[in-house]
Amino acid sequence: MNRPSDTQERILNSARELIYASSYADVGVASICEHAGVKKGSFYHFFPSKSDLTRAVLETYFIDIKERIIGQALMDDLPPLQQLQNITQIVYEFQKQTKEQTGQILGCPLGNLATELSTTDEPIRNKIANIFQRLQESFQLLLEKAHERGDITDINTEATAAAMLAYFEGVIMMAKTRNDAEVVKQLLPAMVNIRITQ
Amino acid sequence: MNRPSDTQERILNSARELIYASSYADVGVASICEHAGVKKGSFYHFFPSKSDLTRAVLETYFIDIKERIIGQALMDDLPPLQQLQNITQIVYEFQKQTKEQTGQILGCPLGNLATELSTTDEPIRNKIANIFQRLQESFQLLLEKAHERGDITDINTEATAAAMLAYFEGVIMMAKTRNDAEVVKQLLPAMVNIRITQ
DNA sequence: GATTGACTTGACCGACCGGTCTACTATAAT
DNA sequence: ATTATAGTAGACCGGTCGGTCAAGTCAATC
Numbered sequence: 057m058n059r060p061s062d063t064q065e066r067i068l069n070s071a072r073e074l075i076y077a078s079s080y081a082d083v084g085v086a087s088i089c090e091h092a093g094v095k096k097g098s099f100y101h102f103f104p105s106k107s108d109l110t111r112a113v114l115e116t117y118f119i120d121i122k123e124r125i126i127g128q129a130l131m132d133d134l135p136p137l138q139q140l141q142n143i144t145q146i147v148y149e150f151q152k153q154t155k156e157q158t159g160q161i162l163g164c165p166l167g168n169l170a171t172e173l174s175t176t177d178e179p180i181r182n183k184i185a186n187i188f189q190r191l192q193e194s195f196q197l198l199l200e201k202a203h204e205r206g207d208i209t210d211i212n213t214e215a216t217a218a219a220m221l222a223y224f225e226g227v228i229m230m231a232k233t234r235n236d237a238e239v240v241k242q243l244l245p246a247m248v249n250i251r252i253t254q
Numbered sequence: 255m256n257r258p259s260d261t262q263e264r265i266l267n268s269a270r271e272l273i274y275a276s277s278y279a280d281v282g283v284a285s286i287c288e289h290a291g292v293k294k295g296s297f298y299h300f301f302p303s304k305s306d307l308t309r310a311v312l313e314t315y316f317i318d319i320k321e322r323i324i325g326q327a328l329m330d331d332l333p334p335l336q337q338l339q340n341i342t343q344i345v346y347e348f349q350k351q352t353k354e355q356t357g358q359i360l361g362c363p364l365g366n367l368a369t370e371l372s373t374t375d376e377p378i379r380n381k382i383a384n385i386f387q388r389l390q391e392s393f394q395l396l397l398e399k400a401h402e403r404g405d406i407t408d409i410n411t412e413a414t415a416a417a418m419l420a421y422f423e424g425v426i427m428m429a430k431t432r433n434d435a436e437v438v439k440q441l442l443p444a445m446v447n448i449r450i451t452q
Numbered sequence: 453g454a455t456t457g458a459c460t461t462g463a464c465c466g467a468c469c470g471g472t473c474t475a476c477t478a479t480a481a482t
Numbered sequence: 483a484t485t486a487t488a489g490t491a492g493a494c495c496g497g498t499c500g501g502t503c504a505a506g507t508c509a510a511t512c
Contacts, residue, residue, distance in 0.1 A: 460507070
């Protein structure tokens with residue numbers, strides 16, 4: 057009774073791209089369907105609302121960041137602080153690449169939606185808060201490893217991880233606003249020097 | 255031949271409040287007019303478009319930040335790094351206050367619009383980039399004073415000011431996403447320890 | 453007191469919004 | 483072969499969007 061279909065994925069990918077390239081409000085359901093090659097009826101067969109779809113899209117953003125940025129940075133068998141440094145380099149290259157391809161710095165898909173929707177769509181705000189938490193924990197894990205190795209001392213790893221994530225998002229916001237990837241190159245490496253003591 | 259009128263200011267103040275409380279896309283021209291007690295015709299007499307109005311609103315956001323936050327922090331005759339520290343404290347109290355009054359952390363009005371519109375409205379992106387530049391210069395001035403006093407050495411004041419502003423925006427974004435002012439209290443003071451060396 | 457022009461009024465526009473609905477198709481289970 | 487159902491198609495809905503416009507009001511100028 058179930059026909060296999062890639063429609064759901066097509067919708068997700070379409071929304072992923074369009075929302076990242078502009079904003080939640082600026083991308084209509086009709087555009088998402090058109091870009092996916094799908095009719096509106098199918099859209100609402102798979103997703104009860106645009107907000108629901110966006111929460112699903114957010115999860116794919118997280119998976120991408122986790123795999124393509126953090127996972128990539130951890131592949132080299134380096135000290136944890138070096139791996140953190142890797143992250144900043146990978147992000148720079150990614151932002152630079154999208155700038156070359158689209159002419160624009162698109163920023164962070166999570167931060168973009170966080171600032172746009174946190175006050176008007178509670179389920180989305182909550183979803184993003186949850187994702188930020190998981191990213192923070194990835195940072196924290198690296199900090200704890202560095203602590204065990206004796207690379208850092210007297211540090212509040214949880215608060216420092218949160219501070220690093222905040223700096224990360226802030227730098228990317230500035231790069232997007234100036235539409236200049238070099239902002240990332242100049243500022244983001246300093247992320248690994250942030251410390252919040254106990 | 256010119257009748258004095260507070261209509262323009264009423265529109266500006268209305269838009270200021272409504273856009274800060276939600277977002278650019280979520281606030282219609284009709285809502286702005288209604289909240290200002292003004293008819294649509296008057297709106298388009300004073301402002302050629304919603305985008306133009308928003309650029310004027312952005313300038314008022316800057317003036318407010320400059321006067322009510324930076325100006326306030328500089329009133330006490332303290333060492334420059336202490337004055338920077340003051341800024342973080344004032345911002346915490348402000349965010350905490352809006353949370354108490356509205357139940358929500360509204361974040362930074364500049365950062366909010368920066369992430370929402372930088373890729374879709376070039377004049378607005380440019381306006382925000384300009385404002386960020388001026389804020390960065392305020393930070394830089396304090397860093398240079400600190401340098402002259404010998405409080406800090408071997409520092410790239412321009413890059414460090416940019417990094418501090420980025421961290422500032424990032425922390426406020428996280429507070430908004432978590433809808434928790436305590437994030438600001440815990441993370442923002444570390445802003446003054448950020449250094450980017452030459 | 454006639455003229456000028458800044459300002460106000462509110463009806464109106466086409467386009468688009470998110471979402472609904474009914475009819476239809478295709479396939480898998482019986 | 484019949485039935486059940488997941489998925490597709492696309493017309494349609496009321497409401498809202500940013501923006502326009504013609505008509506009018508009012509005060510300052512001459």
